[in-house]
Structures are given as C-alpha cells and as structure tokens.
Amino acid sequence: MTGAAVDPSRLLSHLEDILGSDPDIDEVGFIHPTQFAIFNEAIHSSPSSSSGGGPQLEDGTKPKPAQASSSDTFFWHNEHKLGISTLVLDPLYRAAKDAFMDAYKRYRLLSYSHVNKDGKVDNNVLICSTSILDIMESEVMKHSKALLLLSCDFGTAWNSRKSIMLKKLLFPMIMDELRLSSLVLSYSPKSERAWSHRRWVIKMITGKYANVQEIVERDSELVKTLAENSKMNYRAWNHRCWLVSYMSHSQVLLELQRSRDWSGLHVADNSCFHYRARLLLQMIENLRHNNDADGSSGVEFHQLWKEELDWVRTLIMRYVGREALWLHRRFLSLVWMKHLANDDQSISCNYCSSTCSTFNMFIEDELMLFHSCTIIPDNDFGDYHAQAVYSATYILWLAKQLPTTFGVKLRRSSQYEVLRRLLNDVGKSCLWDSTTASCTSI
Amino acid sequence: MGELKVEKHVKYILTVEKKKDDFESVVMEHLRLNGAYWGLTTLDILGKLDAVDKEEVVSWIMQCQHESGGFGGNIGHDPHVLYTLSAIQVLALFDKIDVLDVEKVANYIASLQNEDGSFSGDIWGETDTRFSYIAICSLALLHHLDKINVERAVKYIVSCKNLDGGFGCTPGAESHAGQIFCCVGALSITGSLHHVDKDLLGWWLCERQVKSGGLNGRPEKLPDVCYSWWVLSSLIMIDRVHWIDKEKLVNFILDCQDKENGGISDRPDDAVDVFHTYFGVAGLSLLEYPGLKAIDPAYALPVDVINRIFIGK
Numbered sequence: 001m002t003g004a005a006v007d008p009s010r011l012l013s014h015l016e017d018i019l020g021s022d023p024d025i026d027e028v029g030f031i032h033p034t035q036f037a038i039f040n041e042a043i044h045s046s047p048s049s050s051s052g053g054g055p056q057l058e059d060g061t062k063p064k065p066a067q068a069s070s071s072d073t074f075f076w077h078n079e080h081k082l083g084i085s086t087l088v089l090d091p092l093y094r095a096a097k098d099a100f101m102d103a104y105k106r107y108r109l110l111s112y113s114h115v116n117k118d119g120k121v122d123n124n125v126l127i128c129s130t131s132i133l134d135i136m137e138s139e140v141m142k143h144s145k146a147l148l149l150l151s152c153d154f155g156t157a158w159n160s161r162k163s164i165m166l167k168k169l170l171f172p173m174i175m176d177e178l179r180l181s182s183l184v185l186s187y188s189p190k191s192e193r194a195w196s197h198r199r200w201v202i203k204m205i206t207g208k209y210a211n212v213q214e215i216v217e218r219d220s221e222l223v224k225t226l227a228e229n230s231k232m233n234y235r236a237w238n239h240r241c242w243l244v245s246y247m248s249h250s251q252v253l254l255e256l257q258r259s260r261d262w263s264g265l266h267v268a269d270n271s272c273f274h275y276r277a278r279l280l281l282q283m284i285e286n287l288r289h290n291n292d293a294d295g296s297s298g299v300e301f302h303q304l305w306k307e308e309l310d311w312v313r314t315l316i317m318r319y320v321g322r323e324a325l326w327l328h329r330r331f332l333s334l335v336w337m338k339h340l341a342n343d344d345q346s347i348s349c350n351y352c353s354s355t356c357s358t359f360n361m362f363i364e365d366e367l368m369l370f371h372s373c374t375i376i377p378d379n380d381f382g383d384y385h386a387q388a389v390y391s392a393t394y395i396l397w398l399a400k401q402l403p404t405t406f407g408v409k410l411r412r413s414s415q416y417e418v419l420r421r422l423l424n425d426v427g428k429s430c431l432w433d434s435t436t437a438s439c440t441s442i
Numbered sequence: 443m444g445e446l447k448v449e450k451h452v453k454y455i456l457t458v459e460k461k462k463d464d465f466e467s468v469v470m471e472h473l474r475l476n477g478a479y480w481g482l483t484t485l486d487i488l489g490k491l492d493a494v495d496k497e498e499v500v501s502w503i504m505q506c507q508h509e510s511g512g513f514g515g516n517i518g519h520d521p522h523v524l525y526t527l528s529a530i531q532v533l534a535l536f537d538k539i540d541v542l543d544v545e546k547v548a549n550y551i552a553s554l555q556n557e558d559g560s561f562s563g564d565i566w567g568e569t570d571t572r573f574s575y576i577a578i579c580s581l582a583l584l585h586h587l588d589k590i591n592v593e594r595a596v597k598y599i600v601s602c603k604n605l606d607g608g609f610g611c612t613p614g615a616e617s618h619a620g621q622i623f624c625c626v627g628a629l630s631i632t633g634s635l636h637h638v639d640k641d642l643l644g645w646w647l648c649e650r651q652v653k654s655g656g657l658n659g660r661p662e663k664l665p666d667v668c669y670s671w672w673v674l675s676s677l678i679m680i681d682r683v684h685w686i687d688k689e690k691l692v693n694f695i696l697d698c699q700d701k702e703n704g705g706i707s708d709r710p711d712d713a714v715d716v717f718h719t720y721f722g723v724a725g726l727s728l729l730e731y732p733g734l735k736a737i738d739p740a741y742a743l744p745v746d747v748i749n750r751i752f753i754g755k
Contacts, residue, residue: 090465097471101518154472155564156520162566196568203567232663238615270661274616277605281614323661331605397645430648430685434641 008095011088015146018077027081028149028187036085093150100143104160107136137164145180152184152191162200177201189230195239216243224262237271241278249286252279267319273328305336321386326394334401363409370395371415392422400435444696446726451719452490454704455481458716473515475506479528480720486535486744487723487735496536503529511550522564523551527576530583534747544584551577552589559594570611571602575624579741582631583751596634599625607642619650619659623672630679630740644682647673655690666708667698667718670725675739678728692729695722
C-alpha cells in the first residue's frame with residue numbers, strides 16, 4: 001500500500017487532533033512501515049485497534065486495513081510519544097505546508113484590513129472580525145505546529161508563531177513555544193531556527209514572567225541532555241554559552257563545578273571545553289568588577305585556575321592523544337602566564353620575585369610535561385604518537401604567543417631540538433618557522 | 443590519482459534543478475534560493491551556466507522577493523538575509539543585477555544593522571557573524587556599503603575574535619571554520635584584515651587538515667568537503683595557504699565524488715548533495731585544479747563576475 005492512496009487532508013487532521021489532544025508530547029519518531037505494524041500490535045491502547053475478528057495471515061498477524069480510514073496505521077500515539085509512518089511523510093508535509101501557507105496568507109490579509117489607509121486601526125472592522133481573527137490565529141498556530149514537526153527549519157512557520165505571540169503575550173502560549181522547540185530539538189538538535197526561536201521567547205520573558213535563574217538552569221540542562229547524543233553540536237553549545245551572560249557570579253561557579261564531571265566523560269568534545277573556557281572568562285570578568293581591596297578576587301582566581309590546570313593535566317595523562325584537552329590547556333596556560341606576568345609589574349618586589357619564580361616554574365613544568373609525552377612506548381598505538389604531536393604544538397603555540405618569556409626559555413631548554421625534529425617529521429615545519437621568525441632571540 | 447568528472451556533475455546538478463516535486467527537494471523548498479546559488483555557481487565554474495534557462499531563473503528569483511525588499515527562500519516565504527545574498531549572487535552570475543530595485547534591497551539589508559554594529563538575519567533579531575558577512579558582501583556587490591556603519595560593523599566582528607585567533611558566531615562563541623570564513627571575508631571586503639593575527643589564525647586553520655588530507659571545521663571533528671571552501675578561502679585571504687598540503691586536499695575532494703551518478707558528498711562514500719558539490723568544485727578551483735574558472739575567495743563568485751561588477755565590462 002502506498003501513501004498515494006491516502007487523503008492528505010485527513011492525515012493532517014488526524015495528526016493535528018493528536019497534537020491538540022496531547023500538549024505534553026515529548027518524543028516524536030519517524031517509523032518505517034514494517035516497524036509500525038509491530039508498534040501497533042504490541043502496545044496500541046486505542047479502542048479502534050484491529051483486535052476484533054477477521055482473517056489471519058500465515059505468520060499469525062492480521063492484515064493491515066486496506067483503507068486509510070484506520071489512520072492508526074500511520075500514527076502511533078501513546079504515553080506522550082508520537083510515531084509517524086515514513087510512508088505518509090510526503091503527503092503529510094505537503095498538506096501541512098499548503099494548509100499553513102494558506103492560513104497564514106489569509107490571516108495576514110485580515111490583520112492588515114484592520115488598518116486603514118492612514119495606518120490607524122479601523123474599529124468598526126475590528127469589532128466585527130475579532131472573533132474571525134482569533135479563529136484564523138488558532139488555524140495558523142495549529143498548522144504551523146504540524147508543519148514544524150515535519151520541517152523544523154521552515155522559518156516562515158516559526159515567524160508566524162512569533163507574530164501571533166507578539167499580539168497576544170499570554171504566558172501559556174509562551175510555555176507552549178518552549179515545549180514545541182524542546183520537542184523539535186529532541187530529534188533535530190541542530191535546528192538553527194528552533195534554537196533562535198527559543199532565544200527569542202526567553203528574551204521576551206526574562207524578568208517579566210519568569211525567573212531568569214530558573215530559565216538558565218533549565219536550558220543549560222536541556223543542552224547537556226541533547227549534547228549526550230549530538231556530539232559537539234555547535235548550535236546547542238552556542239545556546240549554552242549565550243545563557244552565561246544571564247548568569248550571576250555564583251551561578252557561573254556552580255556551572256563550572258557541576259559540568260566538570262560531564263566534561264571528564266566527554267574528553268573528545270571540544271565544544272564542552274570551550275564552554276568551560278567561556279565560564280572561566282566570565283568568572284574573570286566578574287572578579288575584575290568586584291574590585292575588592294583584600295585581594296580575595298585574586299585568591300579565588302588562583303585557586304580555580306590551578307585546579308583547572310591540574311585537572312586537565314590528569315585528563316591528559318589518562319586519555320592519551322586527545323586534541324580537545326591540549327587545546328583547552330593552551331587557553332588555560334596562556335591566560336595563566338599573562339596573569340602572572342601582569343602581577344610582576346603591579347606588586348611589590350618581594351611578591352614579585354616569588355611570582356617570577358612561579359612563572360618560571362610553570363614553564364619548566366610544561367616543558368617536563370612535553371618531555372614525558374615524547375616517550376612513545378614500543379607497543380605504540382597511534383594515540384601516543386598523537387599525544388607527542390599535540391604536546392609539541394602546545395609548547396610551540398605558547399612560545400609563539402609569549403616569545404620573550406616562554407620562547408626564550410624554550411630556546412635554552414634541552415627540549416628545543418626534540419621539538420624541532422618532531423614537528424618537522426609530521427610536516428609542521430611551517431609552524432616552527434613562523435614561531436622562530438617572530439622570536440628574534442630564538 | 444583521480445579526476446574531476448565534470449560532465450557527470452553538470453548532469454547531476456541539472457537533474458536536481460528540474461526535480462522540484464520529489465520528497466527530498468520538497469522538504470528543502472524553504473531554502474531553494476540557496477540551492478540555486480550552489481547549483482548555478484558550480485555550473486558557472488564548470489563553464490556550463492548556459493545549460494539553464496536564464497530568464498526562467500531570474501523570473502523565479504524575483505517572485506521570491508518580499509515587499510520589504512528582502513528575499514525569502516522560495517515564493518511566499520518570509521525574507522531573510524541568507525536568501526537575499528543568494529538572490530544577489532545568482533543575479534550577478536547572470537549579469538542581471540539591474541533587474542533589482544537596488545535601493546530597496548540595500549535599504550532592507552542596512553535596516554538590519556544593530557547599535558553594536560552586528561547584523562540581525564531578519565526582523566526577529568537573531569545576530570550571527572554570518573549575517574555580518576552577508577550584509578557586507580551583498581552591499582559591496584550592490585555598491586552600497588555607504589548605507590551601513592562599516593566601522594562599527596568591523597568593530598563587532600573583531601569583538602568575536604577568540605584567544606585561539608578564530609571567530610565564532612557571536613562574542614565568546616566557539617571558533618568555527620564557517621564563521622571564520624564569514625568574519626575574514628567581511629574584514630577582507632572592508633579592507634580591515636589588519637585586525638586579524640594572520641599567524642595565529644593560520645595556525646588554527648592549518649590544524650584543520652587531518653591525516654586523510656581533508657579538512658574539518660573544528661578540532662576533533664571529521665573532515666568534510668565543505669570545509670575545503672571555508673578553511674581554504676580563509677587561508678588564501680590571510681596569505682597562509684602554503685601551511686596546508688594542497689595536493690592531499692585535492693585528492694580528498696576527488697575521492698568524495700560519486701563517479702557514477704555525479705555529485706560530491708561530505709566525505710568519501712556518503713550520499714551526494716548540491717551543497718557539497720558546490721563546495722568541492724569551488725575548493726578545487728581555489729586549489730587551481732585545471733579547467734575550472736577562478737573563484738574569488740571573499741565573494742564566493744567567479745572572478746570574471748566580480749571583475750564585471752567592480753571594474754566594468
């Protein structure tokens with residue numbers, strides 16, 4: 001049986017009935033017809049299931065109804081889960097799109113007709129057709145929802161919902177938008193339009209209807225959940241970074257703490273480490289603004305930064321050859337050394353010398369780290385080779401950023417030749433040349 | 443090693459262009475204008491733009507224009523800068539920019555600049571450095587950069603620079619090759635490349651090349667043919683293309699072809715699409731693969747089209 005035998009508008013009605021009857025749907029799946037039959041037979045709880053008499057096939061199953069009148073064949077709905085047969089996606093999409101575009105066109109025409117030539121609202125027209133306008137609005141909302149489940153980046157549909165929301169500004173509608181975008185993101189986590197729609201809604205409600213902290217926490221959790229299956233999802237992590245500007249100082253610290261374990265389990269996810277970097281930079285900015293005389297900001301920063309550096313070192317030793325970890329260390333070390341260098345100038349000599357030695361010790365430690373990574377065991381797995389290369393580019397990168405300090409120390413160290421040879425062997429001599437060119441003393 | 447199957451790719455694109463009614467085309471219909479740009483620019487690079495009906499395409503494009511002056515992805519769709527740029531670019535390919543009410547389009551784009559110099563994609567306010575690039579590229583092609591505050595636009599882009607030298611979609615966002623292309627392209631067009639630390643960014647970009655010779659868009663990701671464009675054009679604009687192995691990249695792109703049915707995919711043996719076909723061919727053009735028209739790395743249009751616009755016929 002092909003989808004062509006089915007009346008598309010009835011399919012659409014059925015889908016919209018299901019969506020209307022269950023605002024708490026949290027999962028949508030597009031199911032192959034063969035799988036579908038299994039779903040239907042096994043768990044279907046609707047009274048119209050095909051369990052009454054009738055002939056049986058050889059394998060004991062009942063034949064599918066020949067008519068589309070039993071739309072159960074194409075939709076499955078149970079416990080807030082919705083399944084749609086892939087057989088009908090084409091006609092369903094077309095029906096939804098046509099219904100939406102038509103409804104939206106008529107709605108806009110009617111809205112504009114309320115406004116007469118000089119831009120003023122025509123009250124006579126308004127009174128008569130307000131109820132018609134309401135009906136049209138709900139048509140647009142109904143059809144756009146169905147359409148967006150099938151084509152999540154159909155921008156015009158998302159926009160229509162925003163237009164209507166602007167006019168109504170009702171809290172339940174707002175929650176509906178968050179629910180719809182969550183639902184779409186659950187199976188299309190990269191949908192750009194779904195993410196930006198969500199941000200638009202949040203911007204509308206922060207401070208007015210809802211507690212900022214709650215929103216931030218909930219959306220941060222949403223990203224974390226989606227990120228589990230959608231690795232390095234740029235849009236999702238960007239959304240999480242966007243939330244950071246809404247966070248209080250204590251929330252930032254809490255996020256750093258709470259997301260650490262997850263990061264430790266996803267050491268190949270560069271986006272999650274970038275998120276940590278974003279939080280750390282926000283923390284620094286907050287500490288700068290605090291402006292306290294007792295130096296507690298400095299202590300807080302030192303403590304946190306050292307912790308992060310030590311933790312990343314542990315991960316590097318445990319998970320051999322992971323690029324994301326080394327890149328995170330580039331960031332941490334650069335900020336750390338720039339901070340230590342600044343301390344030099346602004347504080348008295350006693351402290352200065354101890355900071356100087358801290359600075360030099362740090363460089364020594366990093367060079368030792370590199371050295372330990374160049375020891376490749378006999379039973380080499382590619383990871384150890386990768387580790388050596390990453391540690392080499394790490395050292396060189398720091399030398400390039402800090403030519404007069406790190407660069408100089410590198411030149412004088414016993415690791416210099418090893419580094420040069422290693423980078424040359426892997427075809428990265430262009431990076432070597434560029435670094436040595438910018439360090440006149442190298 | 444391999445060779446570019448020009449005839450097959452031309453045939454593939456023409457087939458896609460005609461197929462409007464199958465499910466794959468239908469679910470992408472909201473961005474068909476982008477698809478037109480990818481398909482037609484590829485044909486032009488392959489020297490086969492005359493295989494399409496110019497008048498038909500131009501007429502369809504104009505029907506996509508909204509009363510605000512911006513273009514939607516297809517007829518009846520809401521306007522957005524994403525499709526507006528594609529419209530301008532396709533008209534440029536056909537030397538038909540004059541069918542536009544240039545003032546109207548330019549005003550639409552300029553109206554989307556925000557206080558901080560950033561650009562929204564449409565009236566709904568989402569900002570992204572991609573939109574900065576689109577605005578600057580579009581207005582440059584229309585000779586109307588004077589309608590925006592270029593200094594502030596540049597300042598905003600620079601504020602999106604990260605410590606690793608790369609750029610993200612907004613300040614503080616993760617560096618991403620696609621976003622980097624947009625920022626570097628915008629800075630290039632506005633003569634502001636001195637804001638870029640070329641060695642630092644070149645470093646990040648050349649580290650995108652993986653063992654197979656392909657390029658990825660961010661650390662730890664798989665190579666993808668579209669990054670042959672985003673990374674490569676960025677490297678060319680900052681004069682660091684010699685930091686990658688060009689030959690290996692050429693071979694990677696050629697391996698991504700469907701040599702039987704035409705088209706190019708994101709990586710070898712995957713399904714092809716118009717998007718990756720364009721970026722593969724454009725990438726090969728930048729790598730000076732023989733027989734292809736030269737393409738401008740900042741404007742992403744053939745050099746002869748750019749010359750026509752900026753130097754005259």
